[in-house]
Amino acid sequence: MKLTVLGCYAATPRSLNNPTSQVLEMKNRLFLIDCGEGTQVQLRKSKIKFSRINHIFISHLHGDHFFGLPGLISTFRLLGRQTELHIYGPKGIKEAITLFLKLGDSWTNYPLLFHELSANEPQVIYGDEKVTVSTIPLEHRIYTNGFLFKERLGERKLNIAAVEGYKIDRCYYQNIKNGKDITLESGKVVSNSELTFDPPAPKSYAFCSDTAFSEAIIPWVCGVDVLYHEATFLESEKKLAPKTKHATAKEAATIAKEANVGKLILGHFSTRYKSLELFKEEAQTIFDNVDLADDGKEFDFS
Template structure:
């Protein structure tokens, strides 16, 4: 199967610690890189993860709290130093334009590429990016300021041709696209070769949901139903549930409950509060509800 990896570059919350970097992830789909949030030190973590700066396609910012976007100006400056020339598109709340543009005009006025900010409405569930193999749609989240997660979903794939059968029946190139789309093959003498004899089922289309800062909200469940891997913030444990709710965050148990309701394949929890020196407390709490849970950690590469 072609590459679909989720790289964790940072999974801490707002208060800096020696344990974690702020929120940053990179989704690698067929060597095309998509950055999710951009906390401080993102360019350093990009290098540590051995990701290629030249393959960065777009950046998606969930919301405009500093631990999710303070790394942008440094990262953009690094791209310029490395010789990027192609435009960089950032999907974010419209306010990013007035916040980031003055920094770009001052620090990056000689950049060899343009930075384009494409705003989205965080309260809507809509497709904001699409190419021939992928869609990215927003997931409305409930935080203290407008916030949206992102759902990466592969498009349904065509069936795969069985090479030996193609050669045996000497199927012309002009007929192969139709066969991959489900057509039978008709030989010159009128004999019909069934499609099932010529193809293998397509690889399953994969999906990844990134749900950053949010309270517990079952409204997102229909949007992420059946997702292969779900990242859901788990800033607190249930012992601090009142504070989690008042601060616009979720607990590990709540993240697990969302994964369970959505029939997710796997849950990754992160955005850990600095008050917890041992993150295994989050894992124990989540696994009681959703056993297939793992902890986010810098350097983790989850392969879908």
């Protein structure tokens, strides 16, 4: 599991600060999460292949989270894309994007598929044999979702020494990896636990931006390996958080602590602050394992 932060600042882009966008690689799948202005430039800087992006998740329809999407969709067209592109986002995203395409007479030459969201409870919106993605309802000024990415439990690993010791034919290996016991010719039943090792624990990543402090999030992100939670403000500007429906670093850390997550990554910083280290220092008064997002920063959780 690998996270590349393309942008992590609030509101408007600046010369050295990009609005929200990130790429999560999980089980060899590449997911783009939010798409603020400058996303495709940041993708190129991070040397991420455009052709690997087939699923884009948009949290909400504020410009700093999706104004880069029309440009990226158009660039895919110019690059001759043929494969499907799936867009997951709030109801209205299809209308917004197709208006751009209509006015510019620039319809895609590849299948562009929208999955519009309106539910106020968590729901699975993507799944395959390796990964599932669910929504995390957030509390913001407009309809907003976070996203929970989870690996499925993998196959059990063969204990080769045990399997060969029982002289089990290779044709049974897949059944064994699927968790089945084996009956030998003698009639003895060998339990699967004797023939296999547990698979690696599935990894999980939760993206929560933008949102006010909300304890409702806690059960939905409980125990995740990594939580990305917005921290727009420091405690000195805490009075602004309820008005704008954003959170402080301490509030993000409170969610991380109560949810017993493995690591907290802070992002969506207001550009009013000169030092991001202040966010980390404040959060660590509540929760120890804190890291800071930054444009172009990579996190490897393998």
